[in-house]
Structure formats: structure tokens, C-alpha cells
Amino acid sequence: MTFSELKDFLDEKADFYNNLSFIDDDPISIPHRFSLKQDIEIVGFLTATISWGNRKSIINDAEKMLNFMENAPFDFIKNVSERELKSLEKITVHRTFMGEDFREFILNLKRLYSKNDSLENFFFIQNEEQNFYHALHRFRENFIGENIHRSKKHVSSTYKNSSAKRLIMFLRWMVRKDRKGVDFGIWENIDQKYLSVPLDVHTGNISRKINIIQRKQNDWKTVEEMDLVLRKFNPEDPALYDFALFGLGVSKDF
Template identity: 30%
Template sequence: MTEILSTNKTRSLKRELDALVSTFDASFLSTDPLHFVHGYKRDRDREIAGLIASCLAYGRVDGIKKSVGRVLGAMGKSPYEFTLNFNPAEGLRLFDGFVHRFSGPKEITCLIYFVKQMIMANGSIGGFFMKGFVAGDESIKAALSAFSENALSLDSFPVYGAKKLPKKAGVRFFFPNPNDKSACKRLNLYLRWMVRRGDSLDFGIWKKVNPAQLVIPLDTHIARISKNIGLTTLRSPGWSMAEEITSALRKLNPKDPVRYDFALCRLGILDRCPKKKDALKCEKCLIRKVCVL
């Protein structure tokens, strides 16, 4: 991959982005769906709550919070116990009327039913993920691809009424594949939560995965801000852009390149970084010294 950062640029970026990370710490969790996952004490509950929250992390923040709260509220105090005892027919009734943009009762029911099968077969979602994981891989791409393919091959008959998951089944949206050029934002977000350790944001539950292998969860905020500070030269969001941004961030922190994700995303979510040059906002911006806008 082409190097896009000079030595001087790397130094200045690291200085400014490290300061940004210090500013946007766990006290800003209320602006993120990760907030819900912190409501659980046991890793087995956090693992399931995290997948639910990340899968629904698309659309407006208020809508995401409402939808995640609705689903996790229905699962009670322990998403793990709820999932072990989950019955798809009962799930369809329980989530009747649920709508999160284009995800409805079938999508949530099938997602939870998939998780139940992962646990029954491999002990946990993490155990299921590890089936396609190779410790020596530079990035998580191959493992993520295998995870999605394996998930979508699980039984879905009680929900969709077909032996094979229909091509238009909405649950497919929750399991994109990097081989299809998708940025896989929501799954990369989930991986960040499960793998990163060492701070009060993420949980580090999946010990066998190296944080250095993670890829940035690329959304519209990260794509736009990354262009503004020279982390990518690409125009179209997708897996290639996510890889290029991650490669640039590895020059700043080889062991933990996605540590900057939460802080950079706050700039967009909190409207601290305007879409167009705004003298008032830009003057107060925490990364104005490295911005090319």
C-alpha cells in the first residue's frame, strides 16, 4: 500500500491525535452505542450486547439509542441467559412492531438465533469468530470474511421459512463481507470493542486477537475527517479506504492503530468538525493544526 504520510506529518499527526484521544475519553460514552454494553458486568453478556448494539449502529444517534435500548431491554438483565433460552417463534412475537430503519422483527430474531447457535457450537461469539482467525495475518480481513460467511450459513428456517437463507433476507445486512468491498463498519466496530484493551473504553475480551490486526470502523465521519487530515487519498468509502486509513494510523501506533477511532468519531458526531470550512468552528477545532480543509 502506498505510503501517504511523511515523517514530519506522522509526528505532527501523532501529537495532535494523541491529545484528541486524551480529550474524548470514557466520559463521552453517552454519545456512543458502546454505552449500553458498559451496563453489563459479565463478559458473556457484554459480548452479546455488543453485537446487538453494533449491528444497529447505523442511522441517527437518537434512533440508534432507541432501537438498541428496545432490544436489550427486552432481553432482560442477562442477554446471555436470554439467548440460551431463545425461541425464534417467541422472538418474532416479542419484537413485533420493532423497526430500525430497514431492520425489523425478523432481522433481530434471526440475529439472536444465530448467536444462540454460535454459543451452542463454539461456546461464545468469540469462539465462533476464532474458527476463521489466523494469528499471523496482518489484518482481520480474512477472519472477518469467514465470520460473516459462517454466520450466514447457520440455520434460519424458523425465521425465514427456507432451508437456505434467502438472498434478500434482511439479516444479511448485519454480516457484510470485506471481499465484497464493504467497509464492514459495524463489524469492525464490534471487533474494536471486543479486542482492544488498556483503557476504559473497550473490553479486550477476545485475548487471542491482536489489536494491531484491527481495521478502522469506517463511517461517514471517519471518512470525511480522515480526508481532511491526510489519512487517505481515496474518494469512495469502502474496504480499501478503511485499509488505507488504518495503514496510516499504524504509523502513529503500530500496536493499536484503531485507538483513534472513538475520538475522531466524536468530532463528527458532536459537530466539532464541519463538512465545509467554518471559521468559527475551525478556529476551535482540536486538530486544526493538521487539517487541510
């Protein structure tokens, strides 16, 4: 396909998959249960954190976290004590994300919200930055804090060349704005032109099949390689193509 033909093809597929029916079977359905900004942020971040593997399993395990937080995540995190989290220490939340990791995430979020009204404050693009490579590292440092815990492995490090798929997906949910109703677009101070497509097995495989990327690894260098093409297709909204690439990968239509 020519550049123009490929753009038209991906635009058509993005429009096809970017609709409210997408929400039903996707982890984004969990934060869609809430209207308060902080609730959406918290549930979105926690759900994105466990978003690997079977989507039904992800949704079920996100439900477990919601139930523990009494379906009022922001209020729960503001008021919970360390003693109340003791029961988490011996459970499994999702695959290798254990109860003790969930406990640490809750305490870290409690610390961040004690001085900030939104997680957006930790993801700002600075100076001449063109993507979230440095912003994700800054967030990771702020989130982990001084109390180094095993849970840090669940917050990807772009400085170690991770694709940071789950954090990039969380950013898409929070930042991207359109009229389709899938993404929230509740963060007003970050421009969606800096977003990337979350790089996973589905988006990576389809991108290679249509020659958007050549690298074999799913790492940060490949994210930037994908950016070079997708930002030419749509400089103002490159993450739109996540719907096309992921949808084609999951549906096996291509």
C-alpha cells in the same frame, strides 16, 4: 502538518476523547450495563449491528432489543424457543433492521453459543493475515449458516469490498485494551494491532481533510489505505485513533 506533527495532534485528540464521558452519548453505553462476558458480546454485537444514523435513536432502539430479551441476553438466547419469537415478525427494530431480522439474529446466536462459549472464536486471525478481511468473512459465513435469510444484508461482506464499519467497531469494543474504561478488552486471544478504525462518514471525512486517505469511497480498500498510515503512528494500537477521528468529526472541532 509533518508526519510527527500529525501524530502528535491525533495522539492529543485521542487522549482527549478516550475517556468515560465518551460512553454517555454513544451506543457503547448499552453493553456497558453488563458484566458477564457473553452478555457484553451479545449486546455489543446487536447494538453495533444497528449503529447507523442518529446515536440517540440507536441507543433507544438497542433498549427495545434489551427489553425483549428481558435484560438478560445470554440467558434469554440460550433458552428461547422459536415460538417465543413469533411476536417479532411484524415490528421494526431500527430503520431497515426489522423484527424478523432480530429474530434470525437471535436464532443464529443461539446456534453459535450452543457449541462455543464466546463469539471470539469466530474472529481469529489466521496464518499471515494482517487484518480482519478474511476473519470477518469467516464470521459472516458461520453466522448466516445454511439458512439464508434477508437478515444477511445486515452482516457486512468484506469480500464485496464493504468497509464493515459496524463489525470493525464491535471488534474494537471487544479487543482493545487500555486503562481508560471505554473499550472492554475482554477478548484475550486477538491482538489489537490487527484492528482498524471503523470507517464511516465522520472518520472518513476527517481522514481526507488531514490527508490520511485519498480514496473517495468508504469501502474496504479505503480501510486498508487508512491502516497504512495509522499503523505507522501506533503499530500496537492503531484503533486508538478512532477516538480522535470520530470525535473531531462529531464535535466539528476541526
